[in-house]
Amino acid sequence: MKAWRSYIIASRRLLEALESDLEGHDLSMADYEVMAQLSEAPGRRMRMSELAELSMISKSRLSHRMKVMERAGWIRREECSEDRRGFWAVMTEKGWRAIVAAAPDHVESVRKRFIDQLSTKEQENLTATFSHLTEELRSQFKDEGN
């Protein structure tokens, strides 16, 4: 459990520190991640179901965040013409500006608190470990009915 203890204490603190580094901006960390995924998609649009799967967020949780972001004017939801039950999440210009405004501070804070603290070897090891951990968690996530 030693790996676990040091990992969990550092991770929780890291998330909180990054959250407070974003305080001058309108975005929370959770919203930032969703917006970052969306900003990299073609046409800055993605099916809600795909976005939920990629981010490993439950559909109900994502749907809740999306309503908040829609009210803020950062995204709009569009019905899928091919699939009546589905929706697209589409990033608006205002949403794009919000993430572009937050990005430099956020990247700086990820550097200072995480990346700059790791050697090149540690970065490589972490990338490998968390890539396969992500795959495993993704498959558990699906098996659990998400």
Next chain:
Amino acid sequence: MKAWRSYIIASRRLLEALESDLEGHDLSMADYEVMAQLSEAPGRRMRMSELAELSMISKSRLSHRMKVMERAGWIRREECSEDRRGFWAVMTEKGWRAIVAAAPDHVESVRKRFIDQLSTKEQENLTATFSHLTEELRSQFKDEGN
């Protein structure tokens, strides 16, 4: 940023999955961690300031959680006789029973979702990386006035 991306997606999902694994119990993940720290202290008691520092939780946040846990009857707060401004957090019998009841399920879920997914080498690397990351974050935490 590759190390960062895979780390952040896996970490957030892991915390959420562990949270939902605890659902049958009265404890949230955040409370579990604080209670686990307290359960290992001599006499199951610790100064609030020390507990905040060890867990890297801001004093105001810890104080809020402690009020909730006090209402649940899991801890009680006692004034320090040596230091009038300070308080002890003392785990009650009821608190001890709550963590003892949750522990087997929680440990099982940490194993299934994290430890069993890592090779021995990965566990060693993670322990080393997150130990020094924790030290760095702890020093940033203090420098930022916590």
